[in-house]
Amino acid sequence: MIGTTVCAVDGLTVAYHSGGEWLKAVREVSFEVCSGEILAIVGETGSGKSTTATAMIRMLPRNGRVVSGRVSFDGRDLLALSTGEMRRLRGQDIAYVPQQPMSAFNPTMTVGRQVAEPLVIHRGMSQREAAPLAAKRLREMGIHEVERVMRAYPHELSGGMLQRAMIATAMICQPRLLILDEPTSALDVTIQRQILSLIKEVQVGYHLAVVLISHDLTVVSQVADRILVLYGGRAAEIGPTLDITTRSRHPYTRGLLRSTLTGTLEHKAKLTSLAGYPPNPLEVDREPGCPFRPRCHREIAECAVAFPPLEGEPGHLWACYDPEPIS
Amino acid sequence: MIYYLLRRLVGAVAVLFGVVTGTFVLSHVVPSCPACAVAGVRAGPAQIAAAAHSLGLDRPVWEQYVTYISGLARGDFGISYASRQEIGPAILTYLPATLELVVYSFIVYAVLGVGLGLVWAWRGNRPESWIIRLFSMLGTALPVFWFAMVLQLWLGSTLGWFPITGRLDMDPPPTITGFYTIDALAAGNLDAFGNAVWHLALPVTALVMWLFAVATRLTQKSVVEEMQMPYVRTAIAKGAGTRRVLLGHVLRNAINPVITMLGLQFGWLLGGTVLVEVVFSWPGIGTYMFNALQTFDFPAIMAVTVVITLGFVIVNLIVDLIYPVVDPRIRLT
């Protein structure tokens, strides 16, 4: 049951200062996420997906800047808030689960302390008061030996357990928006499925708005309600999962689907990989037109002139002058 | 873990042993005549021989060595050439003054060094960092004895803000620890306490100024490295503020090399203390050693060397023991 819009990103453009130049990693990306739905942001390395997420919560590295755009949360523009106000939101109303749970924990602190930490920060609880709540959350996330995990150090636990603990940490203050950055990339396949269903359960149970970032379209299509495909820092296609997986229109999306095993394509379809390499942000800046051109087999004259606008059907949009026909 | 501690203990004993043996060897290499010194200027050959006998100098060398070692173990450091008194008790009277100076200097320097290092690491390229950098460079380049004298002259004499010499201007409080500050507080004597602190100010400043740079630089480097670690992002994502990130997370991980360095620098501190004590006429073992140097009172010099080494070894042993407490990663290896 999809509820109200929790977060709306509008025309977000983010640049990094590198080697004396400003390179745009994200260009004019817009999307919404509502409570009760999972929006997946999918793209290759360098497509700008992680940057989008970190820009939303204002955790860009020192050399990154938001050039333009608006990120609405609760009717407020997150980009215009003071540092203090933003800090109050982080961990409490908006939770971010970083990549690679194994390194995201502090190696010299027990897991229990770290899971309870948001409570200590935001609710002013002492470690002792917060511990039982942390334990409860851990149990909720499917961890069985809660006592052991609470007292353990990160290197004593497996990747899957750490990811569950990380999600528990994110959920401990019951945020309304949950952002997960590549939650399954560092895990093996069986654990991946478990974590994905956990994410789904949590989302349903708390009626959360979830943003899921991944490079793996097939993985996210198992749980996502809507998918945003990024290429070269721009939105290539956005729509409901079913549309994206069965009726995608953008050549890049099609290419992604064809290059991975998925049950939604015809069993006779061949596995073909996308030719070429992900775009260099420097080049994308310099050359007008669609960044996918070098790898696209459907290129027409307009593609070199300007970046195609996002258009399509209600709820399903794509940025292509010559989209793939519906197969 | 026990294995780790045992190895450290053995190492400490080895160092002590090496030093003691070294001082023994040195004292027998010295082309002087200890018997002559003890017997006195006007002594004839017979008296000198008698003195030599009483000092045990006519025994075989290895026997002297054993006597020396067992004497040390008992706390018997021998007789001073200059005063003809036993050295052990003499050192004991001078020791508290040095300990007080050393302990306070160490605390101030550790806190200041680490604190400034943190500020420098956090403030990156802002002016505060440049000031810290400048001061630490200056600090390391100072000859500590000269700086002590400069403080004495300008802050003590010219401006009159601090006393120039000594530990106290009044009768000392009843001795409990030998630390005037603590004893004064224990006796409820706030005047004495204030006065003792006032006297400590300049010597401690001289020592700290000279030492803090290394701790600062190392803390800064260590903290900057730790701040690149992923868990820092996690903490920020939880809404942690600067203080929590630095003090609650980064510091406990970054502190390791700093603790080692603090232990090693203790050796510098001890050396510097000798110099500073001389400048301020501070009645500690540094002054005692200096006086011994003037009179070539060799046993006294060697005794102080052994005592200082002992202190150094103990401090480093404590540092080794602290490690596992601070860093759980070491506990488990």
Add this chain to the structure above:
Amino acid sequence: MAAPALGRVEARRMDLGRALKWWPLLLIGVWVVIIALPGLIAPQNPLTLNLGNTLAPPSGSNFFGTDEAGRDLWSRCVWGVRYSLGISIVIVVSAAVIGTLIGGLAGLLRGPIDTLLMRTTDVFLAFPYLILAIAIASAVGPGLTTVVVALTAVWWPGYARMVRGQVLALKELAFVEGARAAGTSTPMILIRHLLPHLLPQLSARVSMDVGYAVLALTGLSFLGLGAQPPTPELGAIIADARSHLLVAWWYTTLPGLFVLAAVLSAMVVNDWLEGRNKGELSR
């Protein structure tokens, strides 16, 4: 919020930085002049007594004033810093040579020799160097030679450690095996093949240690263990100043500035060398 382009100000700053990169060499040049030709900047004789002009404050003829024997303090300082720097360089270089040989051989030969050497250096390193130097110097008797010997003895273990570590890393490389196969003796391997690789780090450390050696040397002289009167040595001069602390501020304050200058220069050179070493590594 517009993203700024790389401004002209920043570009200009980079050019200036590139030009300034070589100024430590200039600094070394200045010191070389001071050491080699002290008469150039200190025309007066540091040893000449002038009992009619004792403890005079700084003036046109005596930049730093005079000491209790009427000697020109400026000249004494210039000559003194010559000693300090010169002797320190000798100490550190000797320590480096000894340490390199010992550490290098230990690293190449391994086995019981290595262990023995390392335990010995451990003991030395774990020691308050000033105390050790005092002990040795007091045993052998005061004098410049004594201090040199004492400080060299205190310093070489650090180099031995460092070189041994580097040698251990380097000896895995192919060219060492090649040299062995060609029958080169171990000392020759160390000197002809490994040394060029050791030099950058060695020289950086030497420059830093020269600074520390100056401090240690002046400290020992201050205690009366170093150069004997009337040789002008900065530490001894400052020690002499003690008796006149309250009446002759220049006597106490100014000589220390020379020490400061020498040590700071050493640190600057060290910074520069380390920067260059890092640059080399990144290539």
